[in-house]
Amino acid sequence: MAKYNIVLLPGDGIGPEVVKEAVKVLQVIGDKYTISFNFTEALVGGAAIEETGDPLPKETLELCRTHKYILFGAVGGPKWEDLPRDKRPERAILDLRKKLELYANLRPAYLFPSLAHSSPLKEEILKNGIDILVVRELTGDIYFGEPRGREALEYGYKAIDTAVYTSREIERIARKAFEIAKKRRKKVTSVDKANVLETSRLWREVVTEVSKKYPQIELNHQYVDNCSMQLIKNPRQFDVILTGNMFGDILSDEASMLIGSIGLLPSASLGERDIAIYEPIHGSAPDIAGQKKANPIAAILSAGMMLKYSFDMPEAEEQIKKAVISTLEEGYRTPDILREGDLPVDTETMGSLIAEKI
Amino acid sequence: MAKYNIVLLPGDGIGPEVVKEAVKVLQVIGDKYTISFNFTEALVGGAAIEETGDPLPKETLELCRTHKYILFGAVGGPKWEDLPRDKRPERAILDLRKKLELYANLRPAYLFPSLAHSSPLKEEILKNGIDILVVRELTGDIYFGEPRGREALEYGYKAIDTAVYTSREIERIARKAFEIAKKRRKKVTSVDKANVLETSRLWREVVTEVSKKYPQIELNHQYVDNCSMQLIKNPRQFDVILTGNMFGDILSDEASMLIGSIGLLPSASLGERDIAIYEPIHGSAPDIAGQKKANPIAAILSAGMMLKYSFDMPEAEEQIKKAVISTLEEGYRTPDILREGDLPVDTETMGSLIAEKI
Ligand SMILES: CC(C)[C@H](C(=O)O)[C@@H](O)C(=O)O
Ligand SMILES: CC(C)[C@H](C(=O)O)[C@@H](O)C(=O)O
Secondary structure, eight states: OEEEEEEEEEESTTHHHHHHHHHHHHHHHHHHTTEEEEEEEOOOHHHHHHHHSOSSOHHHHHHHHHHOEEEEEEOOOGGGTTSOGGGSTHHHHHHHHHHTTOOEEEEEEEOOGGGGGGSSBOHHHHTTOOEEEEEEEOSSEEEEEEEEEEEEOSSSEEEEEEEEEEHHHHHHHHHHHHHHHHTTTSEEEEEEOTTTOHHHHHHHHHHHHHHTTOTTSEEEEEEHHHHHHHHHHOGGGOSEEEEOHHHHHHHHHHHHHHTSOGGGOOOEEEOSSSOEEEOOSSOOOGGGTTTTOOOOHHHHHHHHHHHHHTTOOHHHHHHHHHHHHHHHHTTEEOGGGOOTTSEEOOHHHHHHHHHHTO | OEEEEEEEEEESTTHHHHHHHHHHHHHHHHHHTTEEEEEEEOOOHHHHHHHHSOSSOHHHHHHHHHHOEEEEEEOOOGGGTTSOGGGSTHHHHHHHHHHTTOOEEEEEEEOOGGGGGGSSBOHHHHTTOOEEEEEEEOSSEEEEEEEEEEEEOSSSEEEEEEEEEEHHHHHHHHHHHHHHHHTTTSEEEEEEOTTTOHHHHHHHHHHHHHHTTOTTSEEEEEEHHHHHHHHHHOGGGOSEEEEOHHHHHHHHHHHHHHTSOGGGOOOEEEOSSSOEEEOOSSOOOGGGTTTTOOOOHHHHHHHHHHHHHTTOOHHHHHHHHHHHHHHHHTTEEOGGGOOTTSEEOOHHHHHHHHHHTO
């Protein structure tokens, strides 16, 4: 019997509620495929600050390194907003990505046909569906470049951030995007701001170079400002969007809203080695925490991505997706996607309904 | 009789076509208000590169300094895409902004009721209209910070951009936003990425400080990734969006798409002194240049902003807006906003129809 050790990092806000439902689904999969999942929970984010003063305690980081497969909830909340940058809950997720070298963030935005009415976009734009995969670079750019900080001036301060990309960093994420595009609709849109930024010029050069090894994949380039329009105007034009850390943050959230709710979008953060983090892209949503209102679908689909990318069980992921689709088709909805005539359910019930269908 | 010197910088692609229509409208206003507008045309962008090798010739810059009021078309095109960053057409607009210290970029996104069907958003989201003013900082951030460039590594290159903001730079743009909000719906949403960036942390601190002098204005803060969602989900929540150069570039283009076409959005770039640039926010659109398909409304409304902000003629601006609204209500449409049953017109006809109504 296959055995996998999974680290659970529920974190803050709705994190624990949605991770619980994802675990429920993984357990059903485990029974079905006779795999034993061994779950170990650890502290992260605000929850970790409260207990230890550190958003990413050493034990948590060590556990992630040894157990490798990480299901992450969410971190952050108003309670910790005024802490300095290095002490905030968000530091935990940034440090995990950087220290575990998880440079490739995959964020699929797929429109469930039964949820087309929840999308803010007109039906005519949605008629051919939306099926975008944002491949976001996760360990470089303005998120980590040095120097960063502030210095005192005669009047006030001067603050500085530095964006850095090397050819090698761009090359490896580009290769990832092209490899994935092979198994999809064979189109990569690389997004940058090459008319202004030096990092973007290098980005465009290296991506173009890598593309030569993938003659079967169509490559086009868009400026980030144009892409933010094109996503709304004609989302169907996109298959794989390949972009840097900062633009990827903005564009993937924008894409998530097109499909109706950020509560639906999973993500995977991968590197060269085995270690990977799976995480719903919604945040901790402190305003609805503890009220059973959270949508667990993003977390459940994140567990699905773990099955596919870490355990090479694409059929199991497919089963989860199908269970989600048929639960939505039956009309069950958490509050974020509820409309007149739907069947309202809470977080736990949604999780159970999906789990039962597997 | 009042006399104003206006510099026309038509530039590339559809720039010359739309600037021509804006001039047509200004001439009608001149007759009506007995003002003499004296237009002087100068080279900029790709057009200037072809003639002089320089995207912003010295004579053009000097003319802008002395004549002060600048109507700008658009720059750029595939022909010049492979030039190094410092020689590209885009350099012209970046240098104009920086050298003339035009730090405040106002980008209104207003939904014309008769164009609600052209918006990609569902009717229910549009029912209370969209009326957003993006106030974008224009001379700082990652657009201009030093160092920037690349260095050779053993393998490939390392490229660097630097984002910089000083307290003073943030303060002056914040003050501008609050002053403008006073005359609008009295709400400012400041957008940053304070959970990651040092420049954003300073941004948030200074904006909060400035807001204390404006107790009648409601201030809230959003992260840029969240704002890119909120714009689509509920654009009505926004009055004035105050943000930096890079995020402002992305968010203002996103906002423009919500109202149906980027061919509708004007902008003003202002500083402490009299000099100002008025510019449609669409680009040079080389794919439709010379085909009479361009929508001149953005350029015409930009001329309207000139009347308001440079010549203190808000009634004249109102008249232009009304002429645009009634032309649209009569059903006339350029191709970008054309739908079944509309009356198709070309660039010149649209300009004339609007001019006649003033
Ligand atoms: C919490 C924050 C640091 C993070 C990011 O910007 O990467 C989040 O927005 C995300 O997209 O995962
Ligand atoms: C052409 C480009 C340099 C410019 C910018 O990014 O500022 C444009 O996109 C704009 O928004 O005016």
